Amino acid sequence: MIVFKTDRQKTEFADPNIDSRVRVILFAVSGYAEHTYQRDVEITEVFRTQEEQNDIYTVKALPEIAEQYKVHPWYSVHQFWRGVDFVMRGAHIEEVEAMEKWVNGNFVYTHLSVKTALEHNMGAGLHIHIQVDNDNVTEIKKVNISTNDTVGEI
Numbered sequence: 001m002i003v004f005k006t007d008r009q010k011t012e013f014a015d016p017n018i019d020s021r022v023r024v025i026l027f028a029v030s031g032y033a034e035h036t037y038q039r040d041v042e043i044t045e046v047f048r049t050q051e052e053q054n055d056i057y058t059v060k061a062l063p064e065i066a067e068q069y070k071v072h073p074w075y076s077v078h079q080f081w082r083g084v085d086f087v088m089r090g091a092h093i094e095e096v097e098a099m100e101k102w103v104n105g106n107f108v109y110t111h112l113s114v115k116t117a118l119e120h121n122m123g124a125g126l127h128i129h130i131q132v133d134n135d136n137v138t139e140i141k142k143v144n145i146s147t148n149d150t151v152g153e154i
């Protein structure tokens with residue numbers, strides 16, 4: 001199931017501004033995590049303000065990243081309601097990497113050089129960042145569950 005870091009993420013995940021494709025992907029991720037790993041998906045970030053973006057990249061980032069940001073600041077998809085971060089508490093690195101691969105294999109970002117799911121290790125642990133394109137449709141492949149699964153009809 002989907003759980004939330006705080007009430008803020010819960011409220012934002014239900015906000016009409018969120019890109020519904022992100023929500024659909026998270027529902028699929030949650031089902032896959034529960035089915036394959038018996039784990040919950042915890043949403044840790046949905047929306048990000050400009051102030052929070054500045055704080056991340058000028059205060060918390062590595063010095064070389066902060067220098068780049070100060071010269072040419074960039075936006076995050078979180079500022080446009082097109083990104084969600086989640087963790088699977090207690091998950092092994094192999095599970096996180098497999099989840100990232102599963103998402104990218106089934107939900108294809110329209111620019112081939114950009115991925116729908118990106119695993120990154122920020123202070124709080126292994127997160128997966130989910131994002132969708134601005135003006136194109138994220139392609140949804142036929143979703144494959146492992147052939148080792150024995151759940152029958154889905």
Ligand SMILES: [Zn+2]
Pocket residue numbers: 045078083084085128129130
């Ligand atoms: Zn993110």
